Amino acid sequence: MNKKMGVFFNKQFNCLLLSFDNKPITTTEKHANIAILKNKNDIVGINIFDVKIKIEKNYILNNDEIYEYISTELKDIVKTENLPHFIVGKIIKCNKIPDTHLSSCEVDISTEVLKIVCGAKNARENIYVVVATDGSWMPSGMQIVKGKLRGYVSEGMLCSARELQLQSNKFNEEGIIELDESYRSNLGKAFLG
Incomplete structure (x- = not known):
């Protein structure tokens, strides 16, 4: 379900290369120092030129500083490209998958109901949650994509505070984030932390 x-x-071009998918590039869009590489309408990679962070001798990067830099650089592009983001949802059905620790959930995100497989112990009906929709990028660099787990369709992910790298004490540390009733009016809207 996740793509890395x-x-x-x-180093020669002082450029960070982000590869999301191994599809051929059909079009390229330029935004300031960022080139977005696409296959039809899907973003398959992004190149960030004139990188303004200290790069060590290691050429394959995955540390927190790099991801923080990437998030900052792509913030406006992500908005203009209208990429999926984290939204408020409500679990309306939650059934245990036999012989596993997983649950098959139906999650209302206002515009549709998504089927999502979740391994968190606190997943249950009638709670508000944070949903990473198909195509969303986690802070770790993992992409959420539709797939199947144990034969059950999963069209997104229910997020924990740790997975979203939230340092707030207002969210439980174990399991998925449980939002209070005040989020009812935000159903289907962006979760801003």
Whole structure:
């Protein structure tokens, strides 16, 4: 269900290369110092030129500083490209998958109901949660994609505070984030932390 983002540094061109998918590039869009590489409408990679962080001798990168830099550089592009983001959802059905620790959940995100397989012990009906939709990028660099787990369709992910790298005490440390009733009016809207 997750795809790992490849992050590479080209020292000769002072460029961070982000690889999301191994599809051929059909179009390229330029935004300031960022080139977005696409296959039809899907973003398959991004190149960030004139990198302004200290790069060590290691050319394959995956540390927190790099991801923080990437997030900052891509913030406006992500908005203009209208990429999926983290949204508020509500679990309306939650059934244990036999012989596993997993649950098959139906999650209302206002515009549709997603089927999501979740391994958190606190997943249950009638709680508000944070949903990473298909195509979303986690802070770790993992991409959420539709797939199947144990034969059950999963169209996104229910997020924990740790997975979103939230340092707030207002969210439980174990399991998925449980949002209070005040989030009812935000169903289907962006979760801002």
